[in-house]
Amino acid sequence: MSQAFLSGNLQAYILVSLLLFVIGLATVLLRRSLLMQFMGVELMLNAANVALLAFARFRGGDVQGTAFYLFIIAVAACEAAVGLAIVVALFRHKQTTDSDRADTLRQ
Amino acid sequence: MLTTSELAVILPLAIPAAAACLLPIASLDRDQETVKWIRGSMFAIALFALAGSFLYVTRLWGTRMQPSFGQVHLDFLAQLAAIFILVTAALAVLQLWDHLHQEGWVKGETLSLLMFSVTGMLVFTATTNLIVIFLGLELLSVPLYALTATVRQRADALEGGMKYFITGAVASACFLMGSVLLYGMTGSFEIIEIGRKLSTHPDTLALAGAALVLVGFLFKVSGVPFHQWTPDAYEASPHPIAGFMSVATKGAAFIVLLRMFPAGLSASPDMALKFKAALAIAAALTMIVGNLTALAQSSVKRMLAYSSISHAGYLLLGLVAGTQDAYVGMLYYLFAYMAMNMGAFGLLTALGLVGDRCGFEHLRGLGWKRPGLGIAATLCMFSLAGIPPTGGFYGKYMIFKELIQTGHVGLAVLGVLASLVSVYFYLRVVVALFLEKPTEAAEREAAERPEVVAPYAGATVLVCGFLVVAIGFAQTLMVDGFALRAIKDSLHFMP
Numbered sequence: 001m002s003q004a005f006l007s008g009n010l011q012a013y014i015l016v017s018l019l020l021f022v023i024g025l026a027t028v029l030l031r032r033s034l035l036m037q038f039m040g041v042e043l044m045l046n047a048a049n050v051a052l053l054a055f056a057r058f059r060g061g062d063v064q065g066t067a068f069y070l071f072i073i074a075v076a077a078c079e080a081a082v083g084l085a086i087v088v089a090l091f092r093h094k095q096t097t098d099s100d101r102a103d104t105l106r107q
Numbered sequence: 108m109l110t111t112s113e114l115a116v117i118l119p120l121a122i123p124a125a126a127a128c129l130l131p132i133a134s135l136d137r138d139q140e141t142v143k144w145i146r147g148s149m150f151a152i153a154l155f156a157l158a159g160s161f162l163y164v165t166r167l168w169g170t171r172m173q174p175s176f177g178q179v180h181l182d183f184l185a186q187l188a189a190i191f192i193l194v195t196a197a198l199a200v201l202q203l204w205d206h207l208h209q210e211g212w213v214k215g216e217t218l219s220l221l222m223f224s225v226t227g228m229l230v231f232t233a234t235t236n237l238i239v240i241f242l243g244l245e246l247l248s249v250p251l252y253a254l255t256a257t258v259r260q261r262a263d264a265l266e267g268g269m270k271y272f273i274t275g276a277v278a279s280a281c282f283l284m285g286s287v288l289l290y291g292m293t294g295s296f297e298i299i300e301i302g303r304k305l306s307t308h309p310d311t312l313a314l315a316g317a318a319l320v321l322v323g324f325l326f327k328v329s330g331v332p333f334h335q336w337t338p339d340a341y342e343a344s345p346h347p348i349a350g351f352m353s354v355a356t357k358g359a360a361f362i363v364l365l366r367m368f369p370a371g372l373s374a375s376p377d378m379a380l381k382f383k384a385a386l387a388i389a390a391a392l393t394m395i396v397g398n399l400t401a402l403a404q405s406s407v408k409r410m411l412a413y414s415s416i417s418h419a420g421y422l423l424l425g426l427v428a429g430t431q432d433a434y435v436g437m438l439y440y441l442f443a444y445m446a447m448n449m450g451a452f453g454l455l456t457a458l459g460l461v462g463d464r465c466g467f468e469h470l471r472g473l474g475w476k477r478p479g480l481g482i483a484a485t486l487c488m489f490s491l492a493g494i495p496p497t498g499g500f501y502g503k504y505m506i507f508k509e510l511i512q513t514g515h516v517g518l519a520v521l522g523v524l525a526s527l528v529s530v531y532f533y534l535r536v537v538v539a540l541f542l543e544k545p546t547e548a549a550e551r552e553a554a555e556r557p558e559v560v561a562p563y564a565g566a567t568v569l570v571c572g573f574l575v576v577a578i579g580f581a582q583t584l585m586v587d588g589f590a591l592r593a594i595k596d597s598l599h600f601m602p
Contacts, residue, residue, distance in 0.1 A: 014291070014312075021284055028277055037273055044280035048287045055291035064296060068238045072283065075245045079276055082253050086268050093262035099273075102266040105339040 013054035020047035034087050034097040041083070045076045115167065116176035119160045119189060120229050123196075126156030127222035134215020146213050153200050153218045157225070161193040173596070178236040184597035187438065187589060188232035188362045191445060195355040196225045198449045198567045202347035205561035206456045210258055210345065217257045220250035221351070228359040235366055237286040237296040244282065244327075247359065248275050251352060255344040261462070267343020274326065274336040282323025288316025289371075298367050302374035309378060317372050321382065324367075327360040328419045331392040341412040342465075347564075349408065350452030353415040358441045361422055365434055368426050369598060379429070387427045387518060393420030394525040401532050408465045410532055411451055414491060417529060418444055421503055424522055428509040431594060436505030438590040443490060443498025443578045450487035450571030451536075454480065457568050459559030467539045471549065474540030480565055483572025485537050490575040492533040493526040498578035505586075 020043055027040030049072055056065030091097055109117070133149045164186050167174070173182045181189075200218065207213045227246030234240055252275060256268025290296055292313035293304035305313055322333065329337040341349040368386075373379030397417030404410040422444075425437035455465060457480055458473055474481030490499035503526060510519040545553070578585060 021280075024280070025277070028273065034269065034273075041273065041276040041280060044277065045283060048280065048283040051284070051291060052287045055287065058291075059294055062294075064238070065290060068296075071238065071242060075242070075249075078245070078249050079279075082249050083272050083276065086252065086256050086265060086272055089256065089259050090262070090265040090269055093265060099269070102269060104263050105266055105270075105342055 010054055010058045014051055017047045017051035017054065020044075020050060032098055032100050034090070034099050037099060038080075038083055038087065042076060042080065045072060045079075048072065112172070112174035113176040115172065115174040116179050116181050116233075119163045119167075119181070120179070120226055120233075122156050122160040122163070123222045123229070124226040126152050127219045127226065130215045130219035130222065134219070149215045149218055150200060150204050153222060154197060156222060157193050157197045157200065160229075161190065161197070164189045164193070178239045179230065179233050180235065181233055182597045183593040184362065184366070185229075185233035187593040188359060189229050191358055191362075191441060192225060192228045192232070192355050195351060195358070195445050195449060196221065198453070198571070199347040199351040199355075201563040201567050202350070202449075202453050202456045203345065205564040206345050206347050206461075209456070209459055209461045209559075209561070212258045212260060214257070217254065217345075217348075220254045220257070221348075224248075224250040224254065224351075225355075228355055232359050232362045235298045235370075237290065237298065237301075240363060240367075241279075241283055241286060244323075245279060247356065248279065248327075251275075251348075251356065254348050255340050255352075257348070258345060264343045267339050267341075271336050271340035271343075274333075278323045278326030278333070281319045281326070285316040285319030285321075285323060288312055288319065292316065298371040302371040305371070305378060306375035309375065314378070314381075317378075317382070318385075320367070321372065321385070324360055324364050325389060328357050328364070328422070329416050330389050330419050330423060331396045331416070332389075334393070334396070334416045334419075337416055338409045338412040341415075342406070342408050346408070346452045346455045346460075349412070350449050353412070353452070354445045354448050357415065357419060357422075358445065361437060361441060364426065365437065365594075365598065369429065369434075373429070383427050383429065386423055387515070390420045390423035390427060391518060391521055393417065393423060394522060395420075398525045398528045402528065404532070405467065406463075406465045407455060407460075407467060407470065407536060408452075410536075411448070414529065414532070415448065417525060418448075418491075420525070421506060421522060424510055424515075424518060425506045427515060427518065428506065428513045430509050430513060431598075433506055433509035433513075434594045434598065435586055435590040436502060436509060438593060439505060439578075439582075439585055440499075440502025442585065443502045443575065446571045446574035446578060447487040447490040447497070447499055450483060450568050450575065451491065453564050453568040453571060454484040454487070456564035457561045459561060467535060468546065469549070470536060470539040471543045472540075472545035474537075477565070480568055481540050483569045484540065486572040486575050487568075488533040488536050490579070492530045494530070496579045497575050498582075499575070501579055501582050 024040045024043030028037045031037055049069055052065055052069050056062045129152055130149055168186045224247050227243050231243030231247055252272040255271045256265045258264045289301050292310045293301045295301055326333040372382050394417050397413050401410050401413035422437055425433045460469055490497035493500045493503045507519045507522055
């Protein structure tokens, strides 16, 4: 089973990755809960990770690509920390995580 | 063991980073709100680090060394970018002292985040490797999300921070996906290598990757149609941070775009045609939307936000022209833009306008009370509007001249028309400062409040007013001595 996955062709992996990317983008654009939008962003970053690992493997286990994957995980964690902090602080003011309710800044 | 030249690369990046790590220790103290010397020492640490890094980079520039370490190349373009970023950050730190005291929210973490962002920008502009570019991009933007929301006692600051975070994170993800696709199709993270492969094997997926990377950059420079976050994020953040974001982030993104666009994205004539057409459309829309929306604003800060969008449009035109002189013009314009925009945002701090008191009506008659400040701000506004002999005029002139010479007459005419429209809303500030009487309510309010004292912010506005004119007059020196050297040596693939 796992052997079949590992020897699967590159196109399938890229397709999955692009699909994840689009799902993530759609989540950010369509959902109105800040936490869900936030997860959409994480999904987009991890979609890039899937594609990166597939490419690195396809290129004979390229070290640069594989190392970059670790960097991306760390960066995603940093973004998550800052993003969640802002969500929590906003919740303390507004008592909601609905992004449609955060609409005071406008002309 | 590190060699001297490797050390020379690390030091200018390490000094702000070290200050960023030191500052939270200073802000651990509970008394930071009350004890002035603790607050003073935090600002001194930040300024000291910026000055150290600045001296180091200028020394490198003077000795004509271009050291590199791994993927970080401190070439002339990177050195010029570092000077640009460090001066902007120093102006922002000086203005922050006054602004945060006016807000009653003096925290060390604000400065620490600013220093991290500066480090990120220095890394961002000093490499041609997509991995390092991405890491630099994240290191500069993640602290900026928090900085936007730094005055967290106000709900709208957090709202702006949230909006900036979501849009910025999506832009980063687009940039990342784009660079992964470019890597997958070409097998390299090096921009020049990618450009070489793309020009021989143009591939649909790789082109999609390049487009995604471009989307990420348009987000960062707030080009239309990815500009909606700009006014909200700027309005939410403290004035100096808004100035820093509009100048340094945009400048750094344009400098990296200068590295990426000619070498990587328009390596073959066919690709150059496609991407230049896309950029031309984005630039035209950016100028039109930015300037027309700025006309309708009642808040000076939102007006400045839309004006910064429109300036991104003028700078994008330089990439569309795509000649060496146009790139030189862009660098020159960035320096003029730094002086005039930091001056414009500094004016709000120097006059003590906090919170929602940033309308044109709050500026009325203040020019007569502080004549020096008023004149410096007027010079900045003239430069933003592109009136000679200020730096803003010559920058636009260089870019438009190259546009006409490469046959984009229509775009050049549009650019001139857009800057004519912009004269209206910039002069509105000058008219409010000098020609309108303050309302009676404002006079009464001013009499009740304590006098606004903002010595550092006032000084930065005066310096910016001087710089705007000096950059205009020292045009040949700036172009031949600085910008040309940076462009010529760093973009060596130019014909």
